[in-house]
Amino acid sequence: MPIDIRQFACLSDNYGYLVHDRVTGATAAIDTPDAGAINRELEAAGWKLTHILNTHHHWDHAGGNLALKETWGCEIVGPKGEAAKIPGLDRPVGEGAEIMLGASKATVHETPGHTLGHIIYHFADDRAAFVGDTIFAMGCGRLFEGTAEQMWSSLSMISALPADTKLYCAHEYTKANAAFALSVDPQNIDLKKRSAEVETLRAKNIPTVPTTVALERATNPFLRAADPSLQAAINMEGAKPVDVFAETRRLKDNF
Template sequence: MPLDIVTVPCLSDNYAFLAHDAETGDTALVDAPEAAPILDALDARGWRLSHALITHHHYDHVDGLKEILAKHPAQVVGHQKDAARLPPLDIALNDGDTIRIGSEDGMVMDVSGHTVGHVAYHFPTSKAVFTADSLMALGCGRVFEGTMPQMWNSLSKLSALPGDTLVYSGHEYTKANGAFAITIEPENPDLISRIQQVDEARAAGQPTVPSLLSLEHATNPFLRAAVPHLQHSIGMDGADPAEVFAEIRRRKDNF
């Protein structure tokens, strides 16, 4: 049975996620930007927290954890190589390891670039991947600690997941990302349509996360660095996709 996944808005534009296994009652939290909305979401459903999955060390993904654990003791899970910068870990995992939530195994994916030690959690039965600030809706995270080739490699790993995977990213940045994406591919009909849908969703107060990976393939410029149409649009026909990605990321940094 797939996990029941709830999107929890936090802070001004963050998202946390609760992934619940109805059979066992296990519930995993993915990231903890702040405590109150997450505790409210747990209380409203009568769920008990069993695991806290941390994607990376930035404050807006971990600051609420201590308060949450005081009310919901849970096993804290994160990347072993970044353990020194994370809250104390009960389970330290590496790329390719698995974490079991209820009856489903999730795979840990090292997606370093935004930070070194950033991980994503892929749950194939639930067709879900929690990507935080690596792959984002219509975008990707800024490359703070890693390198451009490292980030491109991480995005390529995520891009290779099945197209029907839902991407649960860490922020409501989609509208701003769309405003940039259209400068890269102004004639992409899928992108034009998506921007309109995003505008309508945000006007109605609806989240644009999660997003379908196949839609990211069609519209997200950071996943499309190997597409000839995009390369032509930015004057980089036939270039190495990693170099095209780096150019797009530089443009976004200055947008």
């Protein structure tokens, strides 16, 4: 039986997620950007928090851990590479770890780049991945701690997930990401169409997240570093994809 996912906006541009196993009632918060908002959503749904699944240590992802643990006594799962930085961590996990949320299973994948220990949670049976700040709709996380090589590897792994996998990103950055994507991939017809759709959605304050692996393969410049048209647009014809990715990320940082 599939999981239920409750998505809600919080802070300035974060999304919070509650994942609920219908069989057992187990419920996880994916990161804890705002404990108050998470509690309100739990109350509205009639759910009890049993787990916190942290993707990385930044305050807008783990800042609500201790308050929620005090209220609910929930188990906190997080990246073993950042164990000392995750408040209240009970279970450090790394590549290939399996997390049982009641009867629902998530597999952990390490995705260093934004931070060195960043992880994502892939509910394969439900075609859902909670990707934190590794990938955004038409974007990717800044390289605060990791290297371009690490992030390119992480993004390549996500790109290799089944095409219909929904990617639940942690921020609503899509409109700004689309503007940059068009600057480095101006001939991309799929991108032009998607950018127009995003303008319409955001004008109505409708979320552009989740996205899908298929949509990101077609429109996200950070996944398209091997594409000749993008390479030509940034004067890197024939370069190694990782080097094209690094240059694309540098351009975005200065956009």
